[in-house]
Amino acid sequence: MIVLGLDTSTRMTTCAVMEDEILLGEFSLSLDMSHSEALVPMIEELMNNLDLKLSDMDGFAVSTGPGSFTGLRIGLATAKGFAHVTGKPIVGVSSLQVLADNMYGHSVVIPMMDARRDRVFTAIYTMENNQWETLLEPDAIEVENLIEMIHDSYEKVILVGDGATKYKKEFSDRLAGKALFAPGTLNLSRASSVCRLGMLRLQRGESDDMFTLAPDYLRDSQAQRMMNKKR
Amino acid sequence: MLTLAIETSCDETSCGVVKDGREVLSNIISSQIEIHREYGGVVPEIASRKHIEGIDVIIQEALDAAKVGFKDIDFISVTQGPGLVGALLVGLSSAKAIAYGLEIPIVGVNHIEGHICANYIQHKDLEPPFTCLIVSGGHSYLVDVLDYNDYKLYGRTRDDAAGEAFDKVARALGLPYPGGPQIDQLALEGDADAVDFPRVFLESDSYDFSFSGLKTSVLNYLNQLKQKNEEPNVADIAASFQKAVLDVMVEKSFRLAKENKRNKIVIAGGVAANKGLRKMMEQRGKDENVDILYPSIELCTDNAAMIGSAGYYNYINGKTSDFHMKVMPNLGFLE
Numbered sequence A: 001m002i003v004l005g006l007d008t009s010t011r012m013t014t015c016a017v018m019e020d021e022i023l024l025g026e027f028s029l030s031l032d033m034s035h036s037e038a039l040v041p042m043i044e045e046l047m048n049n050l051d052l053k054l055s056d057m058d059g060f061a062v063s064t065g066p067g068s069f070t071g072l073r074i075g076l077a078t079a080k081g082f083a084h085v086t087g088k089p090i091v092g093v094s095s096l097q098v099l100a101d102n103m104y105g106h107s108v109v110i111p112m113m114d115a116r117r118d119r120v121f122t123a124i125y126t127m128e129n130n131q132w133e134t135l136l137e138p139d140a141i142e143v144e145n146l147i148e149m150i151h152d153s154y155e156k157v158i159l160v161g162d163g164a165t166k167y168k169k170e171f172s173d174r175l176a177g178k179a180l181f182a183p184g185t186l187n188l189s190r191a192s193s194v195c196r197l198g199m200l201r202l203q204r205g206e207s208d209d210m211f212t213l214a215p216d217y218l219r220d221s222q223a224q225r226m227m228n229k230k231r
Numbered sequence B: 001m002l003t004l005a006i007e008t009s010c011d012e013t014s015c016g017v018v019k020d021g022r023e024v025l026s027n028i029i030s031s032q033i034e035i036h037r038e039y040g041g042v043v044p045e046i047a048s049r050k051h052i053e054g055i056d057v058i059i060q061e062a063l064d065a066a067k068v069g070f071k072d073i074d075f076i077s078v079t080q081g082p083g084l085v086g087a088l089l090v091g092l093s094s095a096k097a098i099a100y101g102l103e104i105p106i107v108g109v110n111h112i113e114g115h116i117c118a119n120y121i122q123h124k125d126l127e128p129p130f131t132c133l134i135v136s137g138g139h140s141y142l143v144d145v146l147d148y149n150d151y152k153l154y155g156r157t158r159d160d161a162a163g164e165a166f167d168k169v170a171r172a173l174g175l176p177y178p179g180g181p182q183i184d185q186l187a188l189e190g191d192a193d194a195v196d197f198p199r200v201f202l203e204s205d206s207y208d209f210s211f212s213g214l215k216t217s218v219l220n221y222l223n224q225l226k227q228k229n230e231e232p233n234v235a236d237i238a239a240s241f242q243k244a245v246l247d248v249m250v251e252k253s254f255r256l257a258k259e260n261k262r263n264k265i266v267i268a269g270g271v272a273a274n275k276g277l278r279k280m281m282e283q284r285g286k287d288e289n290v291d292i293l294y295p296s297i298e299l300c301t302d303n304a305a306m307i308g309s310a311g312y313y314n315y316i317n318g319k320t321s322d323f324h325m326k327v328m329p330n331l332g333f334l335e
């Protein structure tokens, strides 16, 4: 089974092609330009290098969120377009689990992305029998609350993602010794993990509806929040 | 030559299939107007969210309605700008993915040129040259259309676009969003000579527009009534305001047609749906022997078919894009 995966949930534009257990290739770039400029040319180059066409793919995997609202939509519009023209299945995976996958094998992994205003998009995963189990579902949480949660419930955790970098001081000050930080080389989203996690779903016979698949923003738009407040 | 066209510049998700720039095989328009009305205007983030939820559904509907499949499509046309950045990005990302998957060219289209081309769809024998007045929510332009894809710009707005002035005045009058059509409707019942609002012609040789002063004078007028505790006659004000806008647009359009010796004036853009504008243009056209053309109401609003028409004329003129293409939210027209 050959799967093309992509992730545009963070600053990273990343795409990869995996055949079963083997990663055939991966391109990742952290750019100032929009994902929209970089993504399809990058995929085209990767595929040309691998001498593959979109029609050779058995499925498409994409990070559905949380993350940059605009980034998520670029990734989804692209992956949905691929699935639409080829008629091949599409699977969405959590961009937090993609980040956690960088720390494969560790017992408690907490991926996080900055959600502004002292909040992070986060989830808590643990690895059992080579599979991720979810201890805390993806959510937007105040850093303060997350620190308390870790303090009260866990012995040792690994923090990964730009949220961990941004609030490094807060985490280290309050969780001395308990929290480890992923190194810079493992702190970014990788499309190879999107492929791996997506393929697991495809192999289980799962897929998403290409027509209705939408980002998991984990947050209403500001206008919706204000409207809800008024009501 | 078949194009699949995608337009997501504002709050309409639209896809269509167009043959040779003129023949519309399908033109599916999914409007979000009901959602945005609640907020009193288009909320960009909500618009983008609706686009990504609906885009592939609308694409499929467009193919089905045209009774074609992806394999029949020769190239993709997509709005590159101007428009809301997040909204444009959904359409462009989708268009790139489809063009890459089908290994066919992609053409980035200027939304304003799309509005002009809506007239090629509506009027099968319309050919350049002609004078064109383009008025929509965000834009006002006066151009001479020399040929397909070849324009000369004469006038543009120096401040508010006409549609913008309509929306702001409508809001001040307490009319629901979108205000333009509401003012047009009310103006039918009101007395256009009731209030003497200013006509801003700028310098005598200028084809530019300026509507912000007019907008301000309507707001001032409403304030004065309020201070005197008088109820405004909304229909009269709507009619007087609209007339002040249209007088200037009509006058300048005819002056430009005369300068370039054109016997056709074409109206394009959302405000081309304005009944008052159509009527005033047609009356003057009769007097001066100038044909007045405009698209159907559906083709005046943002729609993919007009993008497909413009895409075709770009394509046959060799103006294709590549996958590095970016959205241009502030793209002007000939500026």
Ligand SMILES: [Zn+2]
Residues within 6 Å of the ligand: B111, B115, B136, B269, B270, B301, B302
């Ligand atoms: Zn428009």
